Amino acid sequence: MKNIGFDIITIFPEIFHAYLGESILKRALQKELFDVKVYNLRDFTTDKHRTVDDYPYGGGPGMVMKIEPIYNAVKAVKSADYKNGLERLTVMLSPQGKAYSQEMAEGLSEYLARENRRMLFICGRYEGIDERVRESLVDEEISIGDYVLTGGELAALVIIDSIARLMPGVLGDEESAREESFTWGILDYPHYTRPPEFMGMKVPDVLLSGNHKEIWKWRRREAIKRTLQRRPDLLKRAELSEEDKEILEDINRGLCSEE
Numbered sequence: 001m002k003n004i005g006f007d008i009i010t011i012f013p014e015i016f017h018a019y020l021g022e023s024i025l026k027r028a029l030q031k032e033l034f035d036v037k038v039y040n041l042r043d044f045t046t047d048k049h050r051t052v053d054d055y056p057y058g059g060g061p062g063m064v065m066k067i068e069p070i071y072n073a074v075k076a077v078k079s080a081d082y083k084n085g086l087e088r089l090t091v092m093l094s095p096q097g098k099a100y101s102q103e104m105a106e107g108l109s110e111y112l113a114r115e116n117r118r119m120l121f122i123c124g125r126y127e128g129i130d131e132r133v134r135e136s137l138v139d140e141e142i143s144i145g146d147y148v149l150t151g152g153e154l155a156a157l158v159i160i161d162s163i164a165r166l167m168p169g170v171l172g173d174e175e176s177a178r179e180e181s182f183t184w185g186i187l188d189y190p191h192y193t194r195p196p197e198f199m200g201m202k203v204p205d206v207l208l209s210g211n212h213k214e215i216w217k218w219r220r221r222e223a224i225k226r227t228l229q230r231r232p233d234l235l236k237r238a239e240l241s242e243e244d245k246e247i248l249e250d251i252n253r254g255l256c257s258e259e
Contacts, residue, residue, distance in 0.1 A: 003086060003116045005035035006160050008153075009073045010123040011052055013038045015153045025161065028170040034112070036160065037077075044072035053126050062127025070122060070129070074137050077120060090120045090139045091159075092129065093152030097141035100159065104142075108159075109166035121159075123152035185238035186227040189219040220244070225251050 008016060016038045020029060029035065042050040046068070053063040074090065081088055089111065098104070111117055122133065134141065144155045164170050192203040206218045224247050227234050240248065 003084070003118065004112050005037070005118055006156075007077050007088070007118060007120040008036065008038045008123065008156055009041050009070065009077070009121065010038065010151075010153055010156075011041045011125060012123075012151070012153055013040050016157065019157050020160075024170060025164060028164060028167070031169065033167055033169050034164060039073055039077060041069050041073055044069045044076060046072075056127065060127070064127055065124055065129045065133075067130040067132045070133050071137065074120065074122070084116070086116045086118060088118045088120050090122065090137060092122045092134060092138045092141050093124065093143075093155040093159075094129075094134075094141050095143050095146070095148055097143040100142050100144045100162075102162070105159070105162040106166060109163045112163065113167070119163075121152070121156040123156055125151045186223055186234050187231055189223040189226070221247050221251070224248055228252075228255075 010016070016036065020026065020036055041052050045051055051066070052069050053065050056062070056064045078088060080086070089108075108119065112119065122129070122138065142155070142159065144158050149155060192207060196203045196208060204218065206214050209215070220243075224235075224240075224244060227238075228248065228251060235248070
């Protein structure tokens, strides 16, 4: 197996064991398509109480995660990188980081697709992490949204999930990853399955027609329409074909006529 995967430094390893032990990611890990190694930050402390935080200099609420155990953990994880020819991207999860996107997920998936590439996540807690960690140990700072969580663990799992499902063999159907929301730069089209009618709600006739060309056109139109209604900001930067632009103009005309 290529040395491809994720390393995580956290004070709550169980969070990762629970999520990664289920569903698609569990099967992918069993197939050794990639691997995840979780390190307990408290194992890298030097005092008998295994202390990972302390009061902030200058006063203020909350506690701040100490640099020493994080430095020790990162150094231990990376100890054999140079000797083994391993390249590792160290990421800190933070609301101050670069906003995460599908485009970033695809770029990181391509990064990990090359042999001997790994990502190391530093998961913060409490009021924050000593600034010297950011200055001396981190390659990339990532935020999954404009809100604050109690720790970086959920953010790390979001990123791992979004990257792993783009790796070859992780999803049962490779088309699934190519046809999802944001992969085209716009939202996904509506999905239906059996029964064809439920409590008066019917599946659109075109999806039952067997005409794949018309089904594709309907799905593309619905995806553009849904994006226009729910996330018009995405259309401003989406790469639309000439056919897409004609569809968008037609949808706009229809919406205007309804007003």
